[in-house]
Amino acid sequence: MNRRELMQLGVMAGGALAARDVLAKAVAAPPVVVAPGGQRAVVTPNGSTLPLKQVGGVKVGHLVAHELEHELAPGLTIKAWGYNGSTPGPTIEVTEGDRVRLYVTNRLPEPTTVHWHGVILPNGMDGVSGLTQKPIAPGQTFLYEFTFKSAGTFMYHPHYDEMTQMALGMNGMIVVHPRAPKGPRVDRDFALMAHEWLIHPGAARPDPNAMGDFNVLTFNSKAYPATAPLVMGVGERVRVRIGNLSPMDHHPIHLHGVSAELTWTDGGEVPPSARHPETTFLVPVGSVRVFEFVTTEPGDWAMHCHMTHHVMNQMGHGFPVMVGADARRIDRRVQPLVPGYMTMGQDGMGAMSEMGMKMPLNSIPMLGGPGPFASIDMGGMFTVLKVRARPDQEDGTGWYQHPRGTVAELAPAERLAADGIDPARQG
Numbered sequence: 001m002n003r004r005e006l007m008q009l010g011v012m013a014g015g016a017l018a019a020r021d022v023l024a025k026a027v028a029a030p031p032v033v034v035a036p037g038g039q040r041a042v043v044t045p046n047g048s049t050l051p052l053k054q055v056g057g058v059k060v061g062h063l064v065a066h067e068l069e070h071e072l073a074p075g076l077t078i079k080a081w082g083y084n085g086s087t088p089g090p091t092i093e094v095t096e097g098d099r100v101r102l103y104v105t106n107r108l109p110e111p112t113t114v115h116w117h118g119v120i121l122p123n124g125m126d127g128v129s130g131l132t133q134k135p136i137a138p139g140q141t142f143l144y145e146f147t148f149k150s151a152g153t154f155m156y157h158p159h160y161d162e163m164t165q166m167a168l169g170m171n172g173m174i175v176v177h178p179r180a181p182k183g184p185r186v187d188r189d190f191a192l193m194a195h196e197w198l199i200h201p202g203a204a205r206p207d208p209n210a211m212g213d214f215n216v217l218t219f220n221s222k223a224y225p226a227t228a229p230l231v232m233g234v235g236e237r238v239r240v241r242i243g244n245l246s247p248m249d250h251h252p253i254h255l256h257g258v259s260a261e262l263t264w265t266d267g268g269e270v271p272p273s274a275r276h277p278e279t280t281f282l283v284p285v286g287s288v289r290v291f292e293f294v295t296t297e298p299g300d301w302a303m304h305c306h307m308t309h310h311v312m313n314q315m316g317h318g319f320p321v322m323v324g325a326d327a328r329r330i331d332r333r334v335q336p337l338v339p340g341y342m343t344m345g346q347d348g349m350g351a352m353s354e355m356g357m358k359m360p361l362n363s364i365p366m367l368g369g370p371g372p373f374a375s376i377d378m379g380g381m382f383t384v385l386k387v388r389a390r391p392d393q394e395d396g397t398g399w400y401q402h403p404r405g406t407v408a409e410l411a412p413a414e415r416l417a418a419d420g421i422d423p424a425r426q427g
């Protein structure tokens with residue numbers, strides 16, 4: 001190994017640290033009816049909804065684009081760009097046919113615009129700097145006024161210096177409820193924005209030049225274990241709306257414990273005749289996928305991007321293959337130079353978050369957080385569906401209590417013998 005490779009390993013080692021008690025606060029408030037047909041209000045886990053006031057027949061809202069401090073996970077706070085104090089910006093929730101006046105104030109150090117991604121509106125309201133409007137200069141407030149003619153799930157983001165502004169966190173969701181809803185009513189409705197960031201260990205500013213080496217993957221700009229769980233009841237119909245404004249990566253979002261159907265995209269509703277069951281929904285960059293399912297099994301069910309590097313936190317990728325290697329000699333020789341050094345990648349890294357290694361300031365453990373049985377070795381774009389018999393009594397911080405005999409565990413010798421299984425023999 002050369003010096004550079006050793007340094008990379010050192011960064012890997014530094015990226016693992018003691019699990020902290022970082023259970024996210026839940027969003028378990030009972031669902032509220034807001035829209036026609038008894039449709040539920042959308043919950044944006046770790047986020048909020050934009051306040052709109054009625055002025056005459058128009059709903060009026062105000063987005064302020066500015067720099068903000070944002071905690072991606074405990075221990076990792078960045079200088080992000082967002083709207084109204086957050087990234088993603090607040091979810092805009094309206095009903096089909098609503099007319100809106102949306103004021104956009106620019107407090108960034110450079111111009112910006114807002115594009116209403118997927119919304120069909122007059123061309124001059126589309127927010128593309130240079131093409132459909134002048135850029136909004138720092139200090140200016142622009143007015144966008146249009147009618148949401150179609151129901152659906154859309155997004156908003158800048159169309160000026162896109163690479164930088166989106167990389168720094170400028171994005172948000174738009175939910176337009178149908179005026180006359182079809183199909184079964186949902187009991188829970190969640191909106192999540194998938195995103196990815198490159199944050200060099202110790203740095204506070206995400207690197208907008210990243211093209212493929214993103215090291216923090218988020219739902220609503222939170223990396224697990226900071227992602228709030230989605231709390232829901234057994235037998236409930238649940239809708240999850242996932243947008244993806246990551247700079248470069250598509251995310252196959254996989255659901256445990258349920259079978260779901262794609263019902264909408266940012267282009268409109270999927271006809272019922274075209275729906276089919278899935279457990280993984282690919283959410284390409286610049287799109288929204290909406291899926292629905294009915295829960296049948298109580299438990300703590302994972303929902304995560306299935307790209308394995310997207311459920312890691314702040315890991316380095318440029319290190320040699322260590323699977324099968326005996327690194328004890330390397331560790332002994334490097335430890336005097338790098339205190340606490342451990343070579344990674346040999347025997348599974350699932351316990352790294354427990355190891356209590358020193359790490360750079362402003363960085364997070366490579367892996368997830370404490371679980372009810374052991375540490376959870378996924379981080380990043382990962383959250384938990386907490387399916388409960390009594391969801392409204394759940395604050396989201398507790399773990400599922402499994403009925404006796406329903407957890408995989410060490411096989412008893414008598415059972416092995418009775419079933420004729422000899423662990424020393426294959427097949």
Ligand SMILES: [Cu+2]
Pocket residue numbers: 217249250251252305306307310381
């Ligand atoms: Cu992913």
